[in-house]
Amino acid sequence: MDRADTLEAFKTLIDTCEYDVILADYRLPGFNAMDAWAVVQGEGKVTPFILLSGTIGEAAAVDAVQRGISDYLHKDNLQSLDRVIRRALEMQSIKAAKEKADRELAVSERRITEFAHHLQLAIEKERAAIAREIHDDIGGSLAAVRLDLAWLSRHSQDQGLQNHIATATEMIQHAIEASQRIMLNMRPAILDQGLLASVQWLVQGFEERTNSRVQLTTSSDAMRLDAPILLTAYRTVQESLTNIVKHADGSAVRIEISNQGDVLTVEISDTGPGLADTALQKEKSFGLRGLQERAKTVNGWLDISSSVGVGTSITLTVPLNTSDTERQESAP
Known part of the structure; x- marks a missing residue:
């Protein structure tokens, strides 16, 4: 347990030591509790800060708590100090656990977003690759088959064969249109x-x-x-x-x-x-x-x-x- 009677002494202790809790008298000859609280905030400390006073009014106490001070205790009620300290430590522990969980959640959400980005890029690349394959391989092969069917149609006089060629040509045309539609949905040029x-x-x-x-x-x-x-x-x-x-x-x-x-x-x-x-x-x-x-x-x-x-x-x-x-x- 350390005691500081001046603001400079308080700053020195805060800089050199880690404390479980800080008890601050609201008004001292050289400084007051709000000065000390400003130092704690400036240092980025998360130590529970309890305000003690026999003169502070209810409005000032509420204002202090709203500024982030852990708790307030009137000097006429010092028998409750043990309970107030334990409560402040428990609340600090809960707050620290929540902040840790929030940090872990933020990291997790960032990783999910990064993964979603990677997944979207992979999907779009795969769409483009499939579209190229449909155009170059399937589309080219279907076009070649259609040309061969047209050649057969020109060089055959058999009506039955002509009927089969016409049916096959129609199916080939349908397949070409379907492949073009799929290609456009994948990645339109x-x-x-x-x-x-x-x-x-x-x-x-x-x-x-x-x-x-x-x-x-x-x-x-x-x-x-x-x-x-x-x-x-x-x-x-x-x-x-x-x-x-x-x-x-x-x-x-x-x-x-x-x-x-x-x-x-x-x-x-x-x-x-x-x-x-x-x-x-x-x-x-x-x-x-x-x-x-x-x-x-x-x-x-x-x-x-x-x-x-x-x-x-x-x-x-x-x-x-x-x-x-x-x-x-x-x-x-």
Whole structure:
């Protein structure tokens, strides 16, 4: 146990020793407890700090506790000092355990986000690789088979054989169209033309499938985006339109894209039935949750606003002036 009668002596003790608890008289000739508390805070100490006084009023005591002091005890009640000290130590122990748990949770969340980023990059690279294989291998082989069938058709007069050739040609054409559709879903080449062209292509396909009209507005006709941000925005629009087809077909759809103020904002809204409060908490509700995780990988965030019977609005926001090195990685 050490005693300090001056502020300088208190500073010296705090700098050189670690204490389980600090008992501070509210008012001493040279300094007061709040001066001592300021020193403790300045040093970054987490030692329980108990205020003792016989003159401090209730308002001043409450103010001191609100500033972070562990507890207050009136000098007329010193028989309770043991209990107050034990309580302060227990609370400090609980606080330290919570801070440790919070730090571990933050580390865990950061690792999960990093893993999600890595997983998204791996998925996009695999999508691009599969799309290339479909185009180069499967597409080329199907085209070659179609040419061979056309040659056979020109060099055969047998009607039965011609019927089989026509059927095979039709099936080959169907396979070619299916492979092209799969390839485009994997990684459409139009992504190389930028976000606006890619979204316009998605909108065109959506309107053809649903016979609905989409109102698309943008703040600029030219947006130069890093590949990870471009893919995140594109997949957000793609997944949103897919959800509209599933759950809000026939509703009015509006897409707004803006890159003003060094911030990319993509909002997709519909006038469908909306989402219940528990919709995002379903065990298999991976679509929108996946979009939220994808947004984090580019230092952005995804807001989902929905009202039952009114509609749903999904907004992606991504700062464009960040220097995060991960953003510079080239996605496929």
